[in-house]
Amino acid sequence: MRNDPRLQEIAEKLDGGERLGLGDGRVLFETPDLWGVGELAGGVRRRMHGDRAFYNVNRHLNYSNVCVLSCKFCEFQRKPGQAGAYAYTVEQAQAEAVEAEAAGATEMHIVGGLHPKLPFRYYTDLLAGLKAVAPGLHLKAFTAVEIVHFARVSKRALRSDFAGGVRSVLQDLQAAGLDSLPGGGAEVFDDRVHREAWRGKIRSDEWLTVHRVAHELGLFTNATMLYGHLESRENRLNHLLALRDEQDVAIDSGFPARFQCLIPLPFFPDGSPLEHLPGPTGMENLRTIAVARLMLDNVEHLKAFWIMQTLPMAQVMLDFGADDIDGTVVWYDITKVQSEDARPTHQEVSVPVLERTIAEAGYTPVERDTLYREVVRDGATGKPSLRGSADRRLIPA
Ligand code: V47
Numbered sequence: 001m002r003n004d005p006r007l008q009e010i011a012e013k014l015d016g017g018e019r020l021g022l023g024d025g026r027v028l029f030e031t032p033d034l035w036g037v038g039e040l041a042g043g044v045r046r047r048m049h050g051d052r053a054f055y056n057v058n059r060h061l062n063y064s065n066v067c068v069l070s071c072k073f074c075e076f077q078r079k080p081g082q083a084g085a086y087a088y089t090v091e092q093a094q095a096e097a098v099e100a101e102a103a104g105a106t107e108m109h110i111v112g113g114l115h116p117k118l119p120f121r122y123y124t125d126l127l128a129g130l131k132a133v134a135p136g137l138h139l140k141a142f143t144a145v146e147i148v149h150f151a152r153v154s155k156r157a158l159r160s161d162f163a164g165g166v167r168s169v170l171q172d173l174q175a176a177g178l179d180s181l182p183g184g185g186a187e188v189f190d191d192r193v194h195r196e197a198w199r200g201k202i203r204s205d206e207w208l209t210v211h212r213v214a215h216e217l218g219l220f221t222n223a224t225m226l227y228g229h230l231e232s233r234e235n236r237l238n239h240l241l242a243l244r245d246e247q248d249v250a251i252d253s254g255f256p257a258r259f260q261c262l263i264p265l266p267f268f269p270d271g272s273p274l275e276h277l278p279g280p281t282g283m284e285n286l287r288t289i290a291v292a293r294l295m296l297d298n299v300e301h302l303k304a305f306w307i308m309q310t311l312p313m314a315q316v317m318l319d320f321g322a323d324d325i326d327g328t329v330v331w332y333d334i335t336k337v338q339s340e341d342a343r344p345t346h347q348e349v350s351v352p353v354l355e356r357t358i359a360e361a362g363y364t365p366v367e368r369d370t371l372y373r374e375v376v377r378d379g380a381t382g383k384p385s386l387r388g389s390a391d392r393r394l395i396p397a
Helices: 004-015 021-028 032-048 092-103 120-133 142-155 162-176 191-197 203-215 232-250 283-297 311-320 351-360
Strands: 052-055 060-061 107-111 139-143 221-225 259-266 364-367 376-378 384-386
Touching: 004 021, 004 032, 021 283, 032 052, 032 283, 032 311, 052 351, 060 092, 092 107, 092 120, 107 120, 120 142, 120 162, 139 364, 142 162, 142 203, 142 283, 162 203, 191 351, 203 221, 203 232, 221 232, 221 283, 232 259, 232 283, 259 283, 311 351, 351 364
Parallel strands: 052 364, 060 107, 107 139, 221 259
Antiparallel strands: 376 384
């Protein structure tokens, strides 16, 4: 039952396979009928994925919190020499990978700050070192922001050929063991907010170029959208439309890879220079994920990242367009102060908790690998393998 007749018009467009435009997006954000918006997004989600909802068994490795940037939303970064600043050695990272694989993880999500001193060799050694000790782990590593930083520290000619410099860095990383790129660093694509909140970071067009080159090279990537800070809802819509356009390029050009999922990230003000802001409410989180599902019609998966959305909200979001809640995740807590001994704050849920979370919401839990292929576990050993052929992706080709 929809209370706003404008939602009926949008429903007709969706039924007719018509793409939604900026005006539709404005209606979806403005309408008081949040449940109507959720119903539309939930319908699209069910058409795409039925009653399946995905999770994975993963680990996060934040190899260093040292960063030359001072993004106002971030409380993770430390300056070189500052109390709590750290950087993993390759051996320390390897120890975590061995432990992760033994615990059944299929993915390691690896990101860090823009460290001014680490040479490019550190990153290729890190990937190669991890592959050497844990060959079964998919290495989803380095945001577009880090990739551009690596291009600078390894003196690629970015000014004369930005895409070319990025390509050679990605090729070196791929040769060392890089499997895909995470979605971080996108924030929200808007010059005003960029100036006010993350001056000095790569621009939107640069972030998109890194992902385009990755797609050309066959590296699947994710995308994020950080919302609920200094941006407007219109900024969010433009962000979603820019991602949609970029995904069109990947599909229309027949690139071997593309965006797999969007992860909307609600801003957590605590401890950041924007601490005075309230952050988004639960209703805004629900609406944003639903709008994302409706506008971003060519990206198959939408992740309600439970770490930031909370498990109870992630459950509700499965009805509002999300089809993935992310994984077991062992990582630092980006929303809390870094611990004194510079070790990540432990945050984890077990597979039974994730499966119960999904099942209680009325969906069928499906363990996936990073590329959204279904994982089956050996009943005796728990070892993961793929259901069907490795080429059989859950998303349509
Ligand atoms: O880019 C930083 C965001 C991102 C805050 O690819 C904050 O599967 C909220 O990208 N409040 C990193 N958000 C996390 C990320 C991610 C997470 C899960 C899965 C994947 C994936 C990617 O976290 C940053 C930034 O946008 N962030 N500080 C904060 N205070």
